[in-house]
Amino acid sequence: MQQSAPAAEAPVESHLACASSLLGLLEQERQALESGDPEQLSAICRDKSRTLIQLGGLLASLKQPGAKPLPADQRRPLQQLILLCSKQTDANSALLEARASRSRRSLRALQADIGQYDRRGRGQYGGIPGRVRGSA
Numbered sequence: 001m002q003q004s005a006p007a008a009e010a011p012v013e014s015h016l017a018c019a020s021s022l023l024g025l026l027e028q029e030r031q032a033l034e035s036g037d038p039e040q041l042s043a044i045c046r047d048k049s050r051t052l053i054q055l056g057g058l059l060a061s062l063k064q065p066g067a068k069p070l071p072a073d074q075r076r077p078l079q080q081l082i083l084l085c086s087k088q089t090d091a092n093s094a095l096l097e098a099r100a101s102r103s104r105r106s107l108r109a110l111q112a113d114i115g116q117y118d119r120r121g122r123g124q125y126g127g128i129p130g131r132v133r134g135s136a
Contacts, residue, residue: 015062015078016077016081018051018055019055019078019085020081022048022051022052022055022085023081023084023085025047025048025051026085028040029045029092030088030092033095033096033099
């Protein structure tokens with residue numbers, strides 16, 4: 001009877017290992033986003049994509065007809081890990097959006113008509129002198 005317990009736990013362990021690997025990749029992704037390293041980010045995204053596909057397959061196997069539901073004590077750690085992955089994904093998305101917003105502002109400033117600025121470099125919107133958006 002004890003021999004069947006490790007076999008039943010093996011799928012749960014593979015789910016946990018895959019979700020843990022995803023969390024590690026998401027943390028590496030955050031570091032790459034913060035450092036602005038596009039090559040590192042690209043490699044991490046490839047690994048993350050493969051890991052997500054693997055995890056999706058593992059989770060789908062739990063929903064197959066005839067699949068035995070996970071006991072609560074095995075399901076909770078997996079749910080908590082997936083929740084952490086979701087939160088890290090949201091944080092990375094916010095960081096990525098902030099960087100993209102800064103890039104868009106910089107690009108608009110570079111593309112702006114020189115006539116929109118006074119001699120001190122202050123932007124003029126609608127003929128009203130003032131600071132360029134985002135400047136301190």
